[in-house]
Amino acid sequence: MRCKVLVYVGLLALVKHVSPREIQAGPDEYATLPCNVTLPVPVNESLITVSWISNGSAIASFGNEATQIKEGFFWRPSDFISGNFSLYVLRATLALQGVYECTVSYNSTILPSINVTLSIIAPPNLSIPQQWVVLETESQFICNADGFYPPPVSFSWTRGGQVIHPPHPVEGEQAPDGFYTAVGNLTLYPSREDQNVTFGCRVSHNGNNQELDFQLNITYLPSVRLSALPSHSSNIPLTLYCDLESFYPEEVSVSWIQNGTSLPEPPSTEQNPDGTYSTRHYYTLSPEQREQGGRVECLVNQPGVMVPVSGSADMEKLDPQDESPVLTKSAKASVALMCISIVLVFLLCFGFSWRRRDEKQKSLTVSGIILPPHVIIGKKGRVTVSIEGRRVDRVQTAWFLNDTPISDTSFTGTSKANFNCLYNPLTTIHLPYGLTLTSTASEKGPLLPSRGEMAYYKLHTMGPLHSTGSGSQQLISAMTFMPQISIHKSAVFKCQVSYIGKDKIVVERVSEKFTILSPPEVSEIQLAETPNDSDVISMTVRATHFHPDVITFRWFCQGGELSPVASQASSSPRPNSEGFFSAYSQCKLPQSELEKGGTKVWVSVHHIALKQPVTRKTRGFMRRPCVSEIFSSASSPDQTSTLGCEITNFYPPNVTVTWLKLREGEQDDREEEVVDGGDLWGPLQTQPRIYRATAFLKRRATSQGKKERRGGILCRVEHCSLQEPIERQWKHVDIVAPSIAPSLSVCWSSEGVGVFSLLVKGGHPKVKLLWAAGGHTLSSLVSNETEEIGDDGQRELKSVCALERSTSLPSRTNKQQERQKNKHALKTKAAVTDPDAEGIEYIDEQVDGENNNIDMEEDMNAEVEEDSDKEAVDDSGALHINRVNLSKGPRESERACMRVCVEITHAALKLPVYRSWAEPNEEMSSSA
Template identity: 50%
Template sequence: MKFKVLSYYCLLGCIILVVSEEVLTGPSSSVDLPCSKTWPEGIESDLLKVTWLHNHSVVASNVGNHTEPGYSLNASLILNGSFPLTVRNASFGQQGVYECYVRYNDTQVHFSNVTLLIMVPPSLSVLSSVLVLGRESILQCEATGFNPPQISFLWTHRGQEVTSSTATTTVTPTPGGLYRAVSGLPVTLTPPVNPNVTFGCEVTHVALKRRLVREFKPRPVYLPEVSVSTVPTSKRASPLTLSCDITGFSPQNVSVLWIQNGSALPVPPPTQLNLDSTYRTRRFYTLTEEQRNQGGEVHCVVNQPHITEPVSGSVNLTAADPQVQEQILTKSAKASVAMMIISLTLVFLMCFGFSWRRRDEKVKSLNVSGIILPPRVVVGQKGRITVSIEGRRADRVQAAWFLNDLPIVDTTCTGPHHSGRASRVSVSSHPYSAHHLGRVSVSSPPYSGRMSRISVTSMSEKGPLLPLTAPGYYKLHTQQPLHSSSADKQLLSSVTFIPNLTLHKGAVFKCQVSYKGKDKVVEEKVSDKFTVLATPEVSEIKLSDSSGDADTTMLTVQASRFHPDVITFRWFCEGGELSPVALAPALAAPRPDGEGFFSAMSQCRLPRAELERGGTKVWVTVHHIALKQPITRKTTGFIKKPSVSEITSASHNAALTFSCEVTGFYPPDVSVTWLQLRTVERRKDAERGSEEDEDDDDDDEERVEITEGTQLWGPLLTDPATFRATAVLEEPGSGVKGVEPAEGVMCRVDHCSLQAPVERVWRRAHIVPPSIPPSLSVRWTGDGVGVFSLLLRGGSADTTLLWAAGGATMSLLSSEESKATGAEGHREMTSTCAVLRLSGQPSQGSGTNVHSHTNGHTHKPKPAMLECEAEVAFIDEEEEDDGVRRTQRAPAEKRSDGQREKKEESTDEKSEQTETEMGLDPAYINRVRLGEGEGGGEREPLRVSVEITHPALSTPVYRIWTEAKTDARL
């Protein structure tokens, strides 16, 4: 029969069924990860091995009862074909893929994958609800604090689903392990505007039982009409006042900025309401004499909240200033002056034109060097490119840098530059200048007077929109002009960047030199293509058996993430250089990954006898152009010392079984000896009668070798160069009547790599459980607070208590524990839990905690009346009379409604009285809300329970108190 079973599993070892499942759970909850397999008859449990792995690390195994904290494996279900892994208090760090391996007689017969995901529902809010009339605006909706990251948004308009291909959704992780998503919907608002129109944002997520919906009304914004004029004056010498009329805008809060020749002029005052619910205002600005003499154009720029492009109007002082108009010459005078100017200009050009031209060319000439690249461009290491500019006017030039025709911006100050076209900047950050402003006349369609009529725009039509900028880290440097011995000046412009293989492989840098304030490029330099280097990451030397040859060993080393692909491996032994093994072309050639990095592998053979001597040294050197010095990896010998674990014990059928793990050793020959430890008493030698032995009667420890019940499982080859074994001992005489158990056992491990044997000792520990009372003690206050207590005496280890209360379902409570020493010197621990029971449905925002927190301070609860038909002692007031405490007892059913209302009004006062009289801490008063019974009758009875766990107890002990009530089901 055993031969049939082994044959069956040998066939299954060739065909392994891989099962993949997905398990969803909430945070801080326990969940079972399934893994099952149907066994034939005749399976031996000792040959079954179940191992669970997470992130390639063992978290639970029935071999050696290895279980990591937070996990458990029920070994009793293995023969039934079920071996689930229990994950307790699931956290985000425990998410991921779990692998279940099942082996029978060291043959893998089953493998499955289980993916654990922790579900956290999102919260939904509206980020932006502003719509600008006549312009495209973005409505934004935000979902935060959810997991997993898969989420979907749905937009609605007037209750109907909006299908827009331009709607975008961005999901980003948060520092706490959760995710945040933002969805944007482009909307263009056109007149007429309905103020009751609503938009909706719906979110669908796997952690939600139903969709989250947020409906809102958008806030419309009307752009104003702006016009600028001069205020007439009676006298020529009177100050010139400008008027800026702003009409047809909404909402009311706008700001007005006056700008003359690109410089801001400060002003402010009020607005007025129009009949069509829009506003109008007029702003004036009186120019000084100096400002009037400057002439030029004066702009009135209007900014509105949430609007990136302002509206402006302008006036030309040359045409509008009366003082300038009176100074205009007549036509004949103009002709005379023009002829004089032309004559003088011709004479000047004839006399000095040639010399001036040569002088100007000499002054403006610049000498720009080529782009100087760093000698080595290594991934992750900063590099700098530089251009030198020489000339008499070198201090007036500026340099613009490009990477593959993409502009380079300084990311150290402005942060990473996002892809996409940049929007036009506002006046507050970039003042207007004559270079940016141009006169155009644009009128918007007459939409009920709401659309703005603009007399002057803020951008020149010749200026193109900002293109995409080069991604990556860049820092721009400009060294101040250095005066040389000649009249020329020198300027150095450079860019510091961190090379990235994806961005900079095969790229070129470009530098454009121009004068400040000018668009014309004076000089342009383009760099040569440069090679990006990446240093290899080299693994340690790994040993493996040579296929088909038991007398040789294969040594392997791996190099990864290097660039370019040329790399050299050289193997050495103490006797000289070794020849590497010729690999297949698919393995020998460096292989690129998705990022462009290369990886390669090299192997060589060595006789196994050379390595097993323990003193032979083998090393390999890796040479690459990105390395200043080659990387060396060494290995010495093949002999490894064992690692011996502590002795673990397990009880089975009143008998103890001991085990000790021996891991990481080579060669596989290992010796394990078990010794029994007993305490014996030295006796005097009566025949000798020597006085030397009179004082030599102390106790001693006897060590007796155990030969029966020992077993060595292994050695088992775990890695290509290491073995592991498990030493097992069934305690002799354990559980047999009349046989005294040993004080302890010792496991002695000997190996050729050890100078002295390694010993591990296990000694018997006596753990005594505490004395547990048969029931809970309870006291009730007059305002409905029940104080439950439990006193534990004795015990030789700490006891863990867990309180819970409720009706049909129970929730955890907070309690207070105190420890003391009794009169007889034994340990005492008192646990106290205060419960306040409430009836009815909880109000919105109420929780299970009895107290709330505001600004870090705890507020006392407002207890409700106790609703109970059984007689309960109410401590309404305490009086001391000759040392006797008297309490008033009254059934709850005999109290009138008026008395109950009066009692509820004085809840706050009695709560403070209860805390003072009974010594209660508000932080330990628990609020328990009870639901209604069947048929909507009276509330369900209260249950209070405590779970007691102790190392000496095989199972937890429970003490339960149930409220006595005639009409309720217990």
């Protein structure tokens, strides 16, 4: 049989090389720097040395009887035995960026280092300042991108979803905090088609796109014409008026200037069919101003217009000064007669129209809108308008929020008619004899979009009520609403009063802006030990769901007021998506002060929505419990198993334990509470203000399949010192003892290699085996395990271990000749399944020192066979050969006897089970 080349497999060949990688994290986020290597089995933790270095500075180190780690980082030394040396960053910052090098050595052998690059990725925050632009005039728009890293960002602009300005990159400027800000610009000549069109600023950063939409506020410039009312005398006031045509928006201010000096004024506007507005402004000049003459201008100012539009005219053209003609006596008499006739006709017409004009105009008095001083979230608000007059039964009212009609959403019926009423503005019509009728208003557009976020509005009236004496009537129109911050913040209510069947609005009242309040929800004071100083207790209280954002926390103890060490209330907290604010405050005291007595510390929370401050008191000293992993007692298939969990070092003694069963599935298991079997022993006081307890769960072990055992049992511990419950999970709940063969199977090859095998059936969880061999002392061996399903359906674990002596080696020449004769060797699988087969292919544990002196001729003859045998040597299924060094006895001629032993450990076994084989004593055999 030809000699096969033996391959030496060293420890360094087991190292798993990891290529450098980049880890990206957001600001203040948790980050993991991976470092994983494969170590030989079994692992001796005392031989491990680990170090992390970044930018020439040591971050963490382990080994050589010294362990240290820099603040802001942590790792788990318990994971080192499995080859996980990862470093964890608690809060990623710009200062922590860079290359981190992980170096691991085992048994003074340095393994290849692993480099990990930590990078910070921060997306930008977009904002666009709102501004007015002038129709068909060059306008500039600015898009701000703040707080991003790293640079650059790319800006592009869209109109109606279509790109109108291609992307262009901007590096930006670095702020003092290390992040960057950039500005994108857009030049636009707005047209009428741009009204109500959505524009967008699209910013791309590090492959991710963000877009902020906005609409244009376009100003239409008016045409201005200045005129004067005819006047026949220069001694009376002169009235001027200024016509403004085709302007937008409605808000416009007109100022009057004479010879460069500003004059005072009051106006009204009308809406044109095309959506623009028209108005005429009058101004009456006093006789002194009229005599000054000169040039008069009408200046018009609009939002977004830098240079106001003006109309001007000379006083000579507006007010020509003609000399009064000299009248004769007959002419004067005719003029007097004519004036008397006009006065008589006027009095006659006035007599017939007095009653009608008095009823429609002069008899109607409308109060201002009455608002509550504060509107509280969760409570209804009410606004009221009082209308007085002789015929208020002919009056109708319509309510608006800003300029949007309000719909009555108080209907609860399911009919189609009532459903439609929810989305149509309503008008309350008052009929004679105290009857009322509700009909759809003529205004277009509902108050809210139909997305399910319906605000609550109820329109109701009271009257007409007859007042005493004058015969006039009073009508009260009111609206009840449920306030919402997103809808009613900075809003005003508007009430329009008109007559039935008339489109003209007689009176319009607009309310002042009202304040929306939401009282804070204040938590109990949470006490916890400070991580860096166990003698200091931190007390934290949180306030949520409040509005506005101004809130005050005041801490007190017996003897005076305390100063908080951390508080979000000092700076304005940011609102959430619903517009509400949240804040917290924290105070610290020595643990000895809190342990002296009960409720000695309290905090008062002050807010404008609270009539009285909210007070929270400490519930006494609290200590966070420590919860152990779940342990299990040994059991057989017919016995009841017990799961336990230790709860220690907690105070006060009130603790709640819940056992939950996890359903089938490896991720996101759903929980089912275990009803029977749970029990709690204790709490037992071990020291002053320190308790411990033990939670038990008794259950009967089952022989269900592996699929049902995928879930597990969860122990959940709740305590007043915990914001979140502590949970411990037990995966292997059903413990079944294995069936172990009574003895080892042994097979010796013609080369003097012994193959030992052991068969283990069933059992859950999987058993652990440790092979060892030697003479007077034993050394651990490397074995090979295969797992199959037997004919009876049970799992069968076959463990095989091969070894040879090192004290009785054959000579080099004889050994080579012997191996050349054995051409056909068995693979590992054959050795496992059929231990009685002849010959075994194996990999030698170490290169024989004698092989180093082989003659050159033998080496050249072996090269031919090396290529043919390389595949067999490199086969991963080849069985590992263990060398066993046997020490001789006290006498030189005494031969040591070899012993082989395997240790079987399992959770169902109280003590390990051993199977052994001993080499027979030749002297005893021969004497026999």
